[in-house]
Every structure is written in structure tokens, then in C-alpha cells.
Amino acid sequence: MILFSNTTARVAGAILASAAMAALYARGGAAWPLGFVLLVPWLRTLDTSPTLRASLLRACLMSLAFTAAAFAWFGIALGLYAQVGAATGVALLLLAAPLFQPQFLVFAVVRHLARRRHGTIVGALAGVAAWVATEWLLPKLLGDTLGYGLYPSRLLRQGADVGGSAGLTALLLLANEGVALALVNRAGGVRAFARPLALAASLPMLLAGYGLAVLSVDPGPAGKPLRVGLIQSNIVAYERQREEKGTHAVVREVLDAHFAMSYDAVVRQHADAVLWPETAYPTTFGHPKSEAGADFDREILDIVNAAGVPFVIGTYDRDSAGEYNAAAFVQPGSGLTGFYRKTRLFPLTEYVPAWLDGPRVRRALPWSGNWRAGNGARVFPLRLGDGREIPVLPLICLDDVDSALAIDGARLGAQAILTMSNDSWFSASPLGAQLHQAAAAFRSIETRLPQFRVTTNGYSAAIDATGRVLAGTRMGERTLVIADVQVRAPGRTLMVIWGDWVGPAAGAFLATLAAWSALASLPHRAAQAQAPAGHALPAPLDAAVLPPAARLGSGLLRVIARGGLLWMCVALLLDDALRTNTLAQVRMFAACFLAPEAASWCVLFLFSAKASVANGSLVLTHDARRIAFALGDIAAVRLWRLPVPRPGMTVQLASGRRYALALDDPGALAGALAAAGGPTVERRPRALMQAYAQAGLASHRSRLDHPLVKFVLLPLALAIPAFHLHQHIAYGGAFGEFYSFGLKAYLTAFALWWAAWSIGVVLSEALLRAAVETGTLLAAWLRPARAGAIRYRLKRASHAALFLGLPAWLMVTIFRT
Template sequence: MAITPSAERCAALLTRPWPRAAASALVGALPALTFPVPAWWWLAYVALVPWLLLIRSAATARRAALDGWLGGAGFLLAVHHWLLPSLHIFILVLAALLGLLWAPWGVLAHRLLSGSPGAGRAAAALLLVPSGWLMVELARSWEYLGGPWGVFGASQWQVAPALKVASVGGIWLVSFLLVALNTAVTLLIWPPGARTTGSAAGLAGVLACVLSVTAVWLWAPRPRSAGSVRIAVVQPGVFSGGSGPQRRFDRQEELTRRLAGQRVDLVVWGESSVGEDLGRSADLRNRLAALSRAVGADLLVNVDARRSDRPGIFKSSVLVGPDGPTGERYDKMRLVPFGEYVPARSLLGWATSVGKAAGEDRMRGTHQVVMRVPTRQGELRIGPLVCFESAFPDMSRKLADDGAAVLVAQSSTSTFQHSWAPEQHASLASFRAAETWRPMIHATLTGVSTATDAHGRTLGPRLGTDRSAAAVYDVPLAGGTSPYVRAGDWTPAGAAGCVVLYVCWRVVRRLKRRPVCKPGRSQPRS
């Protein structure tokens, strides 16, 4: 295939430092379009190809590392752009620092894809490039680095085969297969017009990804039906002129009273739905207990306040029955960096002056809790999560393993009301449900509130960011244990093993190539 003059000019431009740096950030940002709000899920199958092609064309491993770093920074900035009003310039610093995680991945991809790889190197690329990507996702998923928001596999939250794959290997297996597919396409299309063993491996890689998903679809077991419950979500919405705690509480109270006579088993309010500790306010306890009696069901509220029995401010899921708080309580364990606490506040406390970082750190809970809720059919066991804890697969997996029949996430993204954040957050419920075979309720203050069944399918109605309403869901329960809950995070563990073996092989190979100095002879100069 002849190379056109425009392609030659483009290639020449990419040899210059600044244009190439801009291109790296741009192609790295491209996968952000696969997540809500754009939700171009189909783009995920090729979204990494431009980035991989750029890394492949790097003249040196150092240049590939820079391409990986800048691409990673561009990706994080695009996925989290809605944090800009809260963190201001600090979001650029965070993106640049966390983007460094992709630098080793850039080197790895360059070594495996550059030039015209033979069959062995191409096959290794199909395994190691997605394995390296998973190591990056796993590292940045550490709660102190921001958590697993924007994991590549999450782009497939509406795709039934991907959700089935998640029930076997979690969201990590979905990410692995997506990156493997992108790697295969990269091998298949470059160099253009050339028939190489790498291209043949690329074609084989595409077919392998398709066959893997098909095999999982046919083999993976399905959860069994185990009855149903009626769960209501109360979303007060945004009030003109602000949404102070008292006005919000009054609206939630009004919406909850409308549920009387609808035979609900549980009513769920969003994160920070109660602004005063129930141990301090007899009035709040009495009002909530009266609501429980009027509706005929327990209320799961979320208290964001200074505790009366412990020092500090906690965010707590609290179950309230007809006689008041039942004693079932969960204190949020994983807090949002710079939103609910400032890491190393003595060093980074200045962030509170340039954004909306927490003025006072929230306190952490110590363990997860499975709550027992009395219903008309018997006892319902629920597993509460607060805010971005729904992004952590291990937390929902632990709750399912501990016996929770329904996962309940209480959230508030009102600070980011007109951004991509509410839709992105709500979409995570599909993966947590599919991974664990446990339906999930996602209740927010201002939208998006939703419910999903044990297969990850959305149940109606869905409360968007323009709604102030209460919604009742007939939630089908599921029995059995999903392969992912049973086996755990075997995908990232296997990926880590592959990367470690590759690095060891490279080290041994380099040592063998070193010249050996024989006795009586001087070592040759390099």
C-alpha cells in the first residue's frame, strides 16, 4: 500500500516532541468516550488502537514510556474531567502523577509490538499487553489513589455477554479481553498492506477473543430464582436556591409517606440524607420511626454527622424500624480522597484553598456489615455500600460471600449534577450485580437512582437527575454463588504472574548475553 504525502507529513509531525506529546494525550483520552454519558460502548473494541500504534512507532523505549505516561494522563483527565470545578488545577497534578502508572505499560507494549513481530512475539503481546494494562488498573484502584473509577471494562455495562463474563472473572476479565482485542486489531492492521506473521496472530487474537466470550456465554452457570422483594428508593432531588438538610429531609419525608399502602419491604434514602446524628436528636428518631410505621417497612437512611458515641464525623448507613434505630449500622470504610479527607493533610492541606476538598476528614469504619431486615416473607439480608464504594468489586463480593441477598448503594453526586458523574456512577451497579449474582439498588439524593437484577439488567423506573420522586422496584432475588464470588480475583492474579515471568525471562536473557571474561584474558571493552 502506497503511503500518501499527507500520511508522510503526519508521520514527520509525530517525530517532533510537542506535537507527539499532544497526540499521546489525545489518543489516551479517546477511551473516555466509551463510558456514560456518551456511552459509545462499541468504540471500546478499537479505542486503544491509536494509542498502541503511537507507542509502536516510538523510536526508543524511553519515548514509548513517555507516550504511555502522557496517554494515561489524558485518559484520567478525560474520565474525571467533571472533578475540575472541585479540584481546579489539582486535577491536572493528579492526572500527571497517576498517568505515570502507564509508563511501564508503554515500554512493555513497545517491546512486544514494535517493528514486525514474529509469531512468538505477537502471541506474547496478546497475553502480556492486556496483563500489563490490568496491573495499571489494579494499582490505581487502590483506594488511596482514587479507587477503580473508569476501569476499562466498565464501558460494557449494558452489554449482556460482557456482564456474563464478569460473573466468571469480574470486571477485570472484561478489561483483559477488551485490551487483548485492541492489541489483536493493532497487529492486524499494521504495517498496512503487509502480510506478516504478526498480522496472522492479530487475526487469531480477534477470533480468540470472540471465542472466549462465546465459550463463557455457553458455559457459565446462571443464578437460580429465589423469590422477590419490593424495595422503594426516595430521591428528593435538587431544590431551587439550595438543598439544605432540613428542606431535603422534609421532601424525603413527604415522598416516603406516599409509599403507604404499596406493601414495600424496605425504603432506601440516599447518601447524607440525614444531617444530624440520631443519638443526639430524639425528634429525628421519632419522625423516622413514624415513617416506618406509616409505610410498614424499615428505612435505610444515611447519616452524615458528628457521632454522639464516638469522636469525629462518620457517614453511616442506619436501619430504622417502627420503634426507631434497630442497631443495624454500617460506617463507610473507603473515603473519597480530597472529597471526604485530604491525604497527608499536613503536606497537602493547601488543596482546601483551591477546591472543594474536605475541611475536616471523615472517620473510617472498620468492617463491612450485612444487615437483617424484617419483611412480609421473612428476613431479607442486605449489604450496604456508601457512595464510591460501589466501584470496588471486592467490597460487593465480600458482602455476597457473607450472605447478602441484595446490595444497596447510597450515593450523592449532587456536586457534579450536570456532568457525566451521575450516569457513570449508576452504571457501576450493573457490574456489581452481575459479578455477585445479587441485585443492586443504587439510591441517590439527586439522581441517577436505579436498580438492577442479578444479571446486571436495569429494572425500571429509572430516576434521572431531573427527578424528585419515590420509585418502587419489584426486585427478583437470586440464589447460588457466582464463579467470581467463589474464585475471587483470579484474572489480575494470573496477569501479574504473566508479567512477572516475562520480566524474569528478560532479565535472564540479558544476563546470558553478557560477555564472559575467561581467566588470563582481559574483559573486552564495550
């Protein structure tokens, strides 16, 4: 008990130490070097985790501590916005911490498994890859990542133009791993300690050297700078003011303040253009809802014409589909020239997902929004009074945490970014607004595009291509920001050329590592599968020791997953639109099959063990834990009638206690027990299910049944010629889409084709498997003695249909085309 308490205290202390450093790191300033060591105490606890469950628990605690330390401000803002109180908002955020920061959990699980199988170095690389791949695949609510904390370092942040903020996060994680490894090796002498420490120290030095090189390069000649006036009116809480004063009075007050400050910007400060914050004009522009709204629209147009410079106004747009959070481009003499519609909406406050929306949700969350999302980046010409025309990329609020939008804008020819936001809900917690501006500045570094960023009440700023704030404001002040920024056609950074590539590269690394591990385990699994019944096992068998609730839950999840596949087959046959919509198929496949199947697998994995027969005992081991039962204590061994969630057997002890073991070949373990002197398999009276179960056990898995072969390599072999034909038909050549739209579009298109064929193979396999099981069940009923042989022939026929029939169908389709 004392040892347990001491261990618990050490783990808690380490997690709290990491959280304390994270709190300082998130606040910026001189604390940015902590990013290279803040996870070290937590990593040391993971190194000493005896089991996967212990690692997962420590990851959950770290996500909770990190959320409390670095994002308590968000819980406060959330609670005040939802009118449930700051304390309730923080409590809700902490309850959702594992979902809010899921990368800790995935990192810990992948790192633990990779270290156990491949050692410390591969484990560290796999953990880093899992972290950044998770943040790429599951974009977080605020788009946050560790790399943003390096913003205060002008040198180190320049590396974002190579790998983005995700690349900086990966380097920070590697540095933390190096320091942690150095602490582990300190007892091994100076050399063992110095090597990983030197690697960790080389990473910030590498970033600093790159930053010096970038900042020392002459960007080349530039023409007349762009001078923009940013209107920070410090008018907030529109809804509350509407209730107190009425809509007309509020709009009147907002417009008067913005008109006066815009006059100052143009007449006294000689701005080339004026930028208003997000939703500064709090109604639809160009599509008035009333005569009063039409009057306000005309008044704005009159002001713009009188100013003689273009205005970009945060407002609303609408069409037959609904309303949008938008930026209106208003040109003197021409009027409204176009809208940009916000692409990344904030969940619940700006929109409610369709699967969640409904009257009950709206009643429970009266503050929830109903805006619709725009369709991606757009570049607009900003026509200045002196005849210049500058292409600009507008971004609204959460858009600026999405690297892809900024990159798409740079590819479309933008020479500056115009960002507008309403960060007023951070008024009580200015740290949130400060971090938001730092994240927005990274879009300028990644694309080398200068940025004008305006907010309702702070922080507003003019930001150059290195991320430096040329002029800015404080939180909670009414002020005008005027800045001259050099605008030129930027050089194409690696981020612009390759896109946000670090996350996909990390995912590819993990997939390769998983495939390598699976292939390396094939000889071991083959030895298990070929173990003759009634003889000693050549190696321990992979098993899962399932309590009744775990077996029931895992079995139900697997039944749901298999039923989901069959339901999807029916849906594809009946719905023509679904058959041609790959993205819809991917979403349905993920919801109906992948999610329950992954959940079932997780249950089996959590209860995984190695089963062997040694020294007159049945031995079950899981990490450091070991259970042994003397063969004389085993009263009975029964094979499961239904292989749910997989084949298995129940071992009953003389005491009456039962252990349910799920494993691929329970017959091999049962035979080994009998051969070593244990009880033989107990026959059940129900002949039909007994014959069915025996037929399944008699049919050993072939190499063609391996998931890597069936669900990765086969779809790839089918997708390559189909995609090649599509490229020739749609773009006139094998690489037509690459030449037209770039590498990202080409790879995305291929990934969709591969996904479509993968889903097709899985569905085909589901239908064939259903046919095999149905045929086996009929054989067990009609000819039980030959059920095993019939199942073997059915399996061979299903392999022929899958591995020969699908390619043949594809070739016939190609030749017909």
C-alpha cells in the same frame, strides 16, 4: 527537521484519534464496540517508538489526552466543588493526568521492554498484564477501567462474573493488540493479516457466547419479590443551604420531603422497605448533638413505627474516634438496629490522609472532610412486615466501585445490595453520575446479587442480577422509584469464589516473566563479571552514561534508600509494636527504601547503554543511538573513589569533555581499553580511597548476590516453614485458614509472611553490607595491599550469616516452639 515534524504530526494525530474514540466510548450507548479498537492508533505509535523514553513520552501524552477526552467532567465537578472554577479544575486534572491514569505509563514501559527482549506476542501479553496489575495495585481515584465501557452490551458484560471488570479490560486490550498487529502485518499477505485480526474478533464473540449461555440459564424458583421504595428528593447543596437558611431549617426541609415521599412509597405503593440516599439525614442519628437533633431522631423513629416497614437511612454516625458516613438500619418497633460505616472515603472531600493533614492544609482546603473509614463489608438482616428476613449488603457511594466489598458481602450471605450515593456534585456533568451507576451495576453482575441504588438527584435504579435497570430515574428530578426484584440465594460465581483474581494473576505473570528474564541473563552477566582485566570484552557491558545531575540525583536517592534501611533496623529494635505489625513494616519499607531505590533505578535505566571496545574505539549504544570515541581521543580513565550510585569510571577526552559511566565492573572495561591501546587507569593520590575502590573491584559478584536468589528465593524458603507452623498453631492444620476463610485469605496471609521475611532478609543484608564495607575501609587504611583479600573473606562470611544463619535461627525457633 521535516522528518521530525512529520513524525510528530503522525504521533499527535494517532493519540488524538484514540482520545476521540475514548470520548465516544465513555459516553456509552451504541459506541461500546469502539472499546475493541480505540487504542489501536496509539499502539501503532508505540510500535514505532525508537527508545524507551519515546514510548514513555507517548504514554504521558496518551494519559493526558485520555483524561481530557473521557474525564473532563470530573475536572469540572472538582473545580465547582472546590470553588476554584471549572476551568481551573480541568487544568489541575490534566496536570495530574499521569497520576490519574498511571496504567498508560506502566503499560508502555513494560510492553517496550518485553517486546525488545521477548518479541511481539510476549510483549503484548506483558503490556496487558502490566495494565490490569497497575489498576489493581494502585486503585485509581474513581476506580475506573476500560471494562466498564461494555456495560451497554447486555451480552458482553456478563463475562464480569468470571474475571470482573478487570477481566473485561484485559480482553479489550488483547483485542486492540490483535488489530494493531494485523495492521503491522498487512504487507505480509492475507494470512499474516488475518490471523491476529481473527484473534481480536474472537474475543467479543467469546464474550457474547458466554453472555447468551448465562442469560439462557433458568435461575430457579424464587419466592415473593422484594419491593423497595427509593427516595430521590433532588435536594442538593446542603452546605450552601445551611449558610442561607440555617441548619435547623435545612434538616426540617429534608425530613419533610423524605417523610412525604416515604409515605407515598409505603401507603400508596406498598413498599416492603424504604431506602434514603447517602447523608439524606444530614446529622448524626442515634447520637444527637443537640436537643433539636434528639427531636428529629424521635420523629424519624415515629415515622418508621407508623410505616411498619424497615428504613435504611443515609446519615452520620459517631464514636470516640470521630464521625462516619453511615447507613442506619431502623426497624419498626425495634428502632435503630445497627450502622454500616462507609469504607472507601473520597480523598480530601471526605478525609485528609494523616501524613498530609494539618492546620495549613485545612486553611487552604476549607471544604476538606474529617470522616473516618469503616472496617469493611457488613451484612444486615432486613426484617419485613410479612415475616421475611432478607440479608442485605449496604454500600455507600465510592464503596460500589470496589469489587472486594461486594464479594465479601456475597460470601457473608447477602441476597441483595443496597447502594446509596450523593452524586449531586455531578449535576453540571451528568456523565459522571451515569458512569458511576454503570460501575455499581457491575457489582451485581460479579456477584449475581440484585441491587437497589438510590441517589439524591440521579441516577437511582433497581438493578437485577444481570446488570439490567428494571426501573430508574433521570438526573435532576424529584421522584420515587418502586420496583419488584426477585431475591434468592445466588449461585457462587468465579469472582465470589476466587475474589478479584485478574489483577493478582497479572502481577504473578509479570513477576514470573521478570524472574525468567533475570535467570536467562545470568550467563551473560557472569561472562561480563569474569572478563579478565587487560583483555578484550567477551560481550558488551551494561552501563549507564550519567550527566552530573543524573549521577548526583541517583546517588542521593540510593544513599537515602540505604540510610532508610539502617534507620528501619534501629526502629525495629526500639519499637516492639512495629516488630509485630507486618503492614506497618511494609509501609515503612516502601517509603524508606523501595520508593527512593526505584527512583534511583529509573534514573540509571533512563541513561542505560551498552559499552564495548571495537575497532579501536570505545562504543556506547542505547537502542538506535550510537556514540564512538577513538581510543586516541581518550586522554584519561579514572575509577570512581565512591561507588555511588554504583561502581563506575570517568572517561575524559582530549577535548576536556568527560563521560561518567556507571557499571558493575569498571575494571573490566578499563582493562579492555588499555589492552586495545587506550590509556591505563589513572591512579589517584589518595591511597585510602584508591585501595578501597580497588578492593571493591577485585571482589566479583557471586551467584548468591543475585537479587532473585537473595531477596526472592531465600525469603520464600524461610516463609514456607514459618507459615506452615503458624497455620498449625492458629488453625489446627496446614490449610486451616483456607478451609475457614477461603483461598484469598489464605494467600493474603502467606503473602504477608513472605513480605515480612523479605523485609527481614533485606534488613539483614543491609547490616551485613554495612559491616563488610566498614571492614574493607579499615583494611584499606591499615593493610591496603590485602584489602581485596579481606573483603573477599568478609563477603563469604556475610553469605554464610545470611544463607545459613537465618535458616538456622528459624529452625531453632521452630524446635523451641
